[in-house]
Amino acid sequence: MRIVLECNDNSSVEGVLALKDESFVMIKVKRNTVRVFHWNHIKDVKRVFKGERQPINLEIFKKIRE
Numbered sequence: 001m002r003i004v005l006e007c008n009d010n011s012s013v014e015g016v017l018a019l020k021d022e023s024f025v026m027i028k029v030k031r032n033t034v035r036v037f038h039w040n041h042i043k044d045v046k047r048v049f050k051g052e053r054q055p056i057n058l059e060i061f062k063k064i065r066e
Helices: 058-063
Strands: 002-007 012-020 024-030 033-038 042-049 052-056
Touching (some): 002 024, 012 033, 052 058
Antiparallel strands (some): 002 012, 002 042, 012 024, 042 052
């Protein structure tokens, strides 16, 4: 799933969801680059589908399994 993460410091990162755990999220940004974010640093999550950014409820996103 392609997502956009908006962090508390107003930066945003777009990539493919690689791994989601109870304490962190891993996003594959480029071919060999993976970034790790702790849940405390994430402000908003949006799903990218056909070029549109659709908001996802952060609490539900934390609980659902891939």
